[in-house]
């Protein structure tokens with residue numbers, strides 16, 4: 001289930017994951033336990049951060065999704081995600 005809060009907080013990337021990833025990455029059979037319907041958009045801790053970094057790298061390298069749709073565009077997603085990762089990193093370093 002996607003919570004309203006989660007969608008509001010991370011609408012753009014959420015939409016991207018829904019369109020391109022969730023068909024496979026959901027439920028108990030999600031590949032490698034990567035269930036994207038349960039991702040924490042808040043970067044609350046190191047574990048969720050490393051998961052987002054993993055997602056970023058898979059999309060960036062083109063290893064995921066295995067078969068991109070015809071009108072596939074990953075640039076906005078990657079930009080938004082790397083921005084959030086950087087923000088989280090610098091907030092951690094400030095402490």
Ligand code: HEC
Nearest residue numbers: 020021023024025031032034054055058059063064065066
């Ligand atoms: C057609 C089904 C399918 C779709 C769609 C899909 N995945 Fe995957 N994903 C897999 C499978 C199967 C694995 C495990 C085997 C492998 O690594 O190829 C996997 C593994 C992964 C991994 C861990 C291994 C790695 O390559 O880093 C990540 C991260 C990942 N997927 C992210 C994504 C993201 C992000 C999307 C959407 C942009 C996505 N996947 C779309 C099937 C899919």
